[in-house]
Amino acid sequence: MKDLEDRIAELTRPAASADLDDRVAGIVKRSHRSKRFRRIGGWTCSVVACVVAFVLSTQFRSASQPDAKLTQTDAPVSATEIAIEPRLASLVLLSDEKDSLWGVVDASWKSSRK
Amino acid sequence: MTNDDWLAATYIEHKDGLVRCAWNITRNSGAAEDAVHTAFASMAKRSKRPDDPKLFAYRSVRNAALNVQRSASRRPTLQSEFDETELAKPEAHNDADPDCDLERAIKLLPIKSQEIIELHLQSRLTFQEIGETTELPTQTVASRYRRAIEKLRSLLQDKQP
Numbered sequence: 001m002k003d004l005e006d007r008i009a010e011l012t013r014p015a016a017s018a019d020l021d022d023r024v025a026g027i028v029k030r031s032h033r034s035k036r037f038r039r040i041g042g043w044t045c046s047v048v049a050c051v052v053a054f055v056l057s058t059q060f061r062s063a064s065q066p067d068a069k070l071t072q073t074d075a076p077v078s079a080t081e082i083a084i085e086p087r088l089a090s091l092v093l094l095s096d097e098k099d100s101l102w103g104v105v106d107a108s109w110k111s112s113r114k
Numbered sequence: 115m116t117n118d119d120w121l122a123a124t125y126i127e128h129k130d131g132l133v134r135c136a137w138n139i140t141r142n143s144g145a146a147e148d149a150v151h152t153a154f155a156s157m158a159k160r161s162k163r164p165d166d167p168k169l170f171a172y173r174s175v176r177n178a179a180l181n182v183q184r185s186a187s188r189r190p191t192l193q194s195e196f197d198e199t200e201l202a203k204p205e206a207h208n209d210a211d212p213d214c215d216l217e218r219a220i221k222l223l224p225i226k227s228q229e230i231i232e233l234h235l236q237s238r239l240t241f242q243e244i245g246e247t248t249e250l251p252t253q254t255v256a257s258r259y260r261r262a263i264e265k266l267r268s269l270l271q272d273k274q275p
Contacts, residue, residue: 004216004263004266004267004270005235005263007216008216008231008232008235008236008266009235009236011216011217011236013134013137013232013236014133014134014137014143014146015129015130015133015134016129016130016132016133016147016150017147020129020133020147020150020151021129023147023151024125024129024150024151024154027121027151027154027155027158028121028122028125028154028158031121031158031159035161
């Protein structure tokens with residue numbers, strides 16, 4: 001009579017079928033493919049990020065050129081042109097008309113002294 | 115072996131042991147294969163190779179088999195299907211065959227002892243590996259195994275005239 005442990009080891013048990021082999025082979029194949037795509041995707045993102053960084057840096061450099069600054073600051077600005085910012089527009093108005101306004105105030109003060 | 119090849123290599127080397135490990139829990143070969151499939155599908159999502167792929171695979175398959183069994187027990191209509199053990203069907207037993215007596219004696223053991231015996235003798239795992247797979251101390255695994263073998267011997271001796 002064989003040893004009990006040997007007999008248990010020799011008991012018939014299910015083994016992996018060909019169908020399971022195919023299913024796991026499919027999983028392994030898909031896993032390799034997705035890892036390869038992830039790797040390629042990573043490289044593509046790096047290249048795109050470098051290109052975007054380069055384009056942005058050239059844009060900022062051209063915007064900070066002295067000539068460009070001059071053309072922007074030397075342009076005549078009126079209150080109506082900067083109406084997009086009402087508070088700034090009112091300040092400009094005040095600065096444009098301060099002499100005439102001061103004249104009105106001065107005249108009224110002098111008349112009150114009389 | 116590259117980092118990507120460990121999955122295929124682990125399957126090829128341990129596939130039968132893994133199916134048996136799942137079968138110990140589900141007692142259904144289809145459900146056992148499903149558990150192995152599920153475990154490998156989740157293992158494929160890992161970006162890194164585990165330290166010990168063999169133990170990792172056994173642990174994953176065991177957990178997947180427990181999940182399969184748990185979900186089967188929640189579905190009463192499928193209960194009878196999962197209770198069925200193709201290799202231990204009553205009609206398949208021949209009283210003259212000593213292996214049938216052995217199968218029946220194994221079925222009388224506690225489930226955890228059955229699992230330890232099968233993992234050690236069928237899947238060829240060491241007590242330490244079984245301990246890491248089932249999250250039990252090695253000493254507990256060894257003592258359960260010894261007790262189960264003694265119990266089997268006494269059961270089989272009782273059967274003999």
